[in-house]
Amino acid sequence: MSALRQACDIDRVRHARMPERTAVSRAADQLASVPTGARREAEPWEAMLARLDLSAPEDIRPRDMRRLLGDMWVEAGCDHHEQQLLSEAVRRDRMSMDRAILHSYLLRFPLAHYGFDALLWAAQLVARRREWPWRTRGDDFALWDKDAGPNRLATALLDTARPSEVLRAAGLDGDLATGAFVRHAIRAACAVAATRRGADAVTSGERLMALASEVKGAEAIDALLALALLAPWIGTAPPADHQQRITTLLTSRIGDPRLAPARWTALAVELRSEGLDISVEAAFAVLRRWLVQATVREFFAIVAKTTDRRDQWRDRTEFWLGYLKAGHITDAWFAFGSQAEREARRFMKDQTMAFGRLEGSGATSTQSSLLLTIGDLRIAEWSDNGMCRFWNAAKPKAPPMYQRVYYTAVLKTMDAERGYDPLRHAGSTWPSHFARRIYDRTGIAHPLHGHGW
Secondary structure (H helix, E strand, O other): HHHHHHHHHOOOOOOOOOOOOOOHHHHHHHHOOOOOOOOOOOOOOHHHHHHOOOHHHHHHHHHHHHHEEEEEEOOOOOOOOOOHHHHHHHHOOOOOHHHHHHHHHHHHOOOOOOOOHHHHHHHHHHOOOOHHHHHHHHHHHHHOOOOHHHHHHHHHHHOOOOHHHHHHHHOOOHHHHHHHHHHHHHHHHHHHHOOOOOHHHHHHHHHHHHHHHHHHHHHHHHHHHHHHHHHHHOOOOOOHHHHHHHHHHHHOOOOOOOOOOHHHHHHHHHHHOOOOOOHHHHHHHHHHHHHHHHHHHHHHHHHHHHHOHHHHHHHHHHHHHHHHOOEEEEEEEEEEEEHHHHHHHHOOOOOOOOOEEEEEOOOOOOOEEEEEEEEOOEEEEEOOOOOEEEOOOOOOOOOOOOOOOOHHHOOOOOOOOOOOOOEEOOOOOOHHHHHHHHHHHHHHOEOOOOOOO
């Protein structure tokens, strides 16, 4: 740091400020710094470096110096001139240069760069040598402490329902809200939130969701955001409204893990590379479990409001929800006929919920089907009087989950492939017959009907 300190103590006569220039001369300099033909576009980085002598930073115009201060942490070519450039910017003792240094520190926050210590020292110096808001902000939020700063901001963000106001108070709104300092703070907030439980997890989750929706800087931390929102609910359940908000946020930002598994796999790989103690797979499985539960409940609720046989549907609802509540349904997806879909849209609680469509002959447009996986069984339950079909899920002719389109004839096939069974909802004893078939094939007993008979 000696070079920076010496820069501040050099003889004032030798380094006196240049005379004030007229507005015309300043405009001429700005135009001259950009090659002809590129006045309205940013000059390429390489072209700017080619016309500058970085070994003589005192000769670099203010506009170029500000750009160097901002981008030399992420662009190549400065060849260890970073400390000299910082020294010159500090020596000039101009507010615009001081702002450029602080902006660079907060926007780039280049912890891994070999010149970071020089940038940190320069930021500490220029923030404190003026009576301006950055002096107070630095003290209030420990901005110039690379460790305490992001952690203090993280605590403040988790302690408020209005994260944008906290960022404004810290001077980290606007472009700086997308910067690396804020991203480090958000990551720290997510790490804390992931360890919370019960009511504390609800509170921190709500504040993280507010942060994700209000702050642009949250866009780059989807992996940690998902972990922080889901990890507290491994083995337990949040309030229904909180669960719904988390589900809506994550599926809209990242995608439904049943439909976009590659995206969620990539996030899991990203998180495991950070050596986290929390089981990423267990956390992400929470969202999948919620989506399965919501799918089954939504299907039965919708059909109950559109069927003419509500008494019949009540029995089917109670039967399948028994398996759902016991945690035995591991996959669920439903498909509507064209008319059934129009009716369903009127009653669907979550209008963003994904589902498939039934096409082709074999059923009326008012029918719907729910595909379930219990153990190694794939099951297609139908509305109205449709028979329930059972397949060995591993067999080629078992209907796949999560397709956008299903052909009715395939879901109603009478193909005698080994492992296929159709059962009717006949009489009052059908639940026991169904329970027996499922137990024989999977070893899973129904919570009420047991092994059946």
